[in-house]
Amino acid sequence: MxxxxxxxxxxxxxxxxxxxxxxxxxxxxxxxxxxxxxxxxxxxxxxxxxxxxxxxxxxxxxxxxxxxxxxxxxxxxxxxxxxxxxxxxxxxxxxxxxxxxxxxxxxxxxxxxxxxxxxxxxxxxxxxxxxxxxxxxxxxxxxxxxxxxxxxxYDWHIFYSSYGDLNILLGHIVRQHGFSLTDKGLFLRLPEYDAAKELDAERTTPHLNIEDTLGKLFLSNDPVQVMDFLGLDPNRYYDGFTTVRDFFDWLSASRLVGRETAGGHSDQPSTKTRAKPRFVKRPLFTSFLDDHLPKKFQHISTTNGTNSKEEVTCQTCKQPTQPPPIIPSSIPTRPVLHREAVASFARTSAYTDLHTKLIHTIANQEADHFLKPIIAKYSNVTDRKKVGEILRAMQRWVGVGECCGKMSVSEEPHGIGASQLGRLVDGTCGDVVLRDEVGVEAWVKEHWDEVKGLERQRVKREREGKELKEG
Incomplete structure (x- = not known):
């Protein structure tokens, strides 16, 4: 074909x-x-x-x-x-x-x-x-x-798209360590982003909707910088490869390649780290993961005497001895790699800003999830649109104490993106819960109608001002 x-x-x-x-x-x-x-x-x-x-x-x-x-x-x-x-x-x-x-x-x-x-x-x-x-x-x-x-x-696109399945293979390698490789460059995936995606995938009623832009930090689209960080030789790449073996040898020299890379699978449970099904059918992809890497690490193990399949016995008592210890991975942990990446690509400030926005967004969405049934209960409203209207009003008009978590009606509205409702939840002990469920229910019961009225007045003033300006 x-x-x-x-x-x-x-x-x-x-x-x-x-x-x-x-x-x-x-x-x-x-x-x-x-x-x-x-x-x-x-x-x-x-x-x-x-x-x-x-x-x-x-x-x-x-x-x-x-x-x-x-x-x-x-x-x-x-x-x-x-x-x-x-x-x-x-x-x-x-x-x-x-x-x-x-x-x-x-x-x-x-x-x-x-x-x-x-x-x-x-x-x-x-x-x-x-x-x-x-x-x-x-x-x-x-x-x-x-x-x-x-x-x-231009330079990144050529690097990313050349040599057939390079982008697929490299993407699989870095994905296992909390990075993503796209046609736009190398990105760092914030751990809270992956955790939120994983948690929502396990829920029977998913309620988190985190945009990729909030969970992925752009690092670089400079091919040489990226290759240096991944431990790949740029000179060898630009000299070209005459055989598939040469290409595989270069790629497997990355400091992010280890035993867990082989076989197209990851020890991590997240589906984000596993090879995507459509890639498994590609010959170059499967050859590298299922043939080249296993042979490479088998050779290393055999050379080091750490992977013998024969039963080892004591020369004195002839009883089986303990198998040799498994050599731990030499690849730095995900937190270490992330710290290195943020420093190497000078993205410390950008990381801090993005991390703050992500945590804020996740907390707000968790709070929204808890508030919806409470709003429906005390407003006696079952229509989702009407519940949503009251929730949006609370997002704009409710202030929440940063330390105490106490709710109050704000004097001025704030943007929905600046909602303080996320302060109502706590996930430090594992499962995310309302910090004060009884207090939240009591406050919503007393103030939901007041907040709804404030928001309707704001929308009316905004609409009238727009009509006056246009007319």
Whole structure:
């Protein structure tokens, strides 16, 4: 199978474009000519092809990265390259699209616009026995996937997306230690964020909704800085790898790779740290985790005499002795790695700010969860929208003592994001509970209607002021 994008796409009255796999010779010529033609349209822009995994015998498609701040004219680029077909995947700032270009790179005499193809949805019923799929084109084409990225993201995107499954493998490695790797860079996952996600996944009635932006701290999108932190040799990476073994040896030298990395599983219970099912089917991914790493650590254990499968007996009494101790992991713990990362990437202040916001948000959402049934009980309201209205009023108008946890009606409202209701809960002993359930119930019973009225007056004044300004 070659590039599969166009085999799943169609255009009215047009054939299905044939994009089989390419030989290394065809691929190399296609890459050279394609970049040359794109450079003619965008002479002052960085353009390159992603580095493929080593030892590939053929290629399904060609991935091109273009550094450009803002949208490009996709039709102009496609026409100049000589594309027969065009599929637009995303528009806006970070565009991506696929081109079907003749493998011989011969442009048509007419220099016509390429045909725009669209993906057939899985539920598309237009292809039936009465309306069979369009026949394959006689012209042999190649699939070229073009990605437009911001200039500032160009180097990272190339690093992240090159060598086939590098991003998947590296993402799996760092995930086990509280980091995330995305097309935007390396992120630190706050432990409270992971704990909240894990806790909510175990609940029969989940009630936490923590945005990723509150739980993940951006560290860097500088490839060299990230490789240095992970204990990977940047020079060896940029020199390139001629064999898969070379690539695996480089990757397994990371200071975050240990026995627990092998096999695609983690000793940690969180699903956030385990390999995602769709990755397990990828040959490079499974080969590294299920073959290369186990052999590496088996060799280390055998060399150190710590993993012999034969029963060891005492030379004097001939009785079995205790098995050799398991060598503990040499990888620093998650807290240590996080402290190192925050210091290494100069993100101490940003970490403190994000951590404060995250703790505040989690506490507020826990408090909201406890307050809803109490509000419903004493307001005699069962409609969720009406309960929500009273809760929002409390978020704006209720002050809570930081130390005592006592509730009061504030003189002025504050934004919902600045709600003080989170001070009502306590999770220091494990389970999150209301600090003073009896006191909270008594206060809500007495003041819910007052707070609701204050909020309705505020909304009315705000609406009238807006109408006066517009009129």
């Amino acid at each position: 070659g590039g599969s994008t166009f085999t799943k796409a169609s255009a009215d009255g047009e054939p299905t474009l044939y994009t089989p796999r390419m030989t290394p010779k065809v691929y190399a010529q296609l890459k050279s000519t394609c970049i040359e033609r794109l450079q003619e349209v965008l002479p002052d822009h960085q353009i390159c092809a992603l580095i493929e995994a080593p030892e590939k015998k053929d290629y399904g498609d060609l991935d091109i990265i273009i550094a450009h701040d803002g949208p490009v004219n996709t039709m102009e680029l496609a026409r100049h390259v000589g594309a027969r077909g065009l599929i637009k995947h995303s528009t806006g700032e970070n565009q991506s699209f696929s081109l079907a270009v003749p493998q011989d790179m011969v442009r048509s005499v007419e220099d016509r616009d390429p045909v725009i193809y669209k993906h057939r949805h899985k539920t598309d019923t237009s292809i039936t026995e009465a309306h069979p799929p369009a026949p394959l084109s006689t012209k042999v084409c190649a699939q070229i996937d073009v990605h437009i990225v911001n200039t500032a993201d």
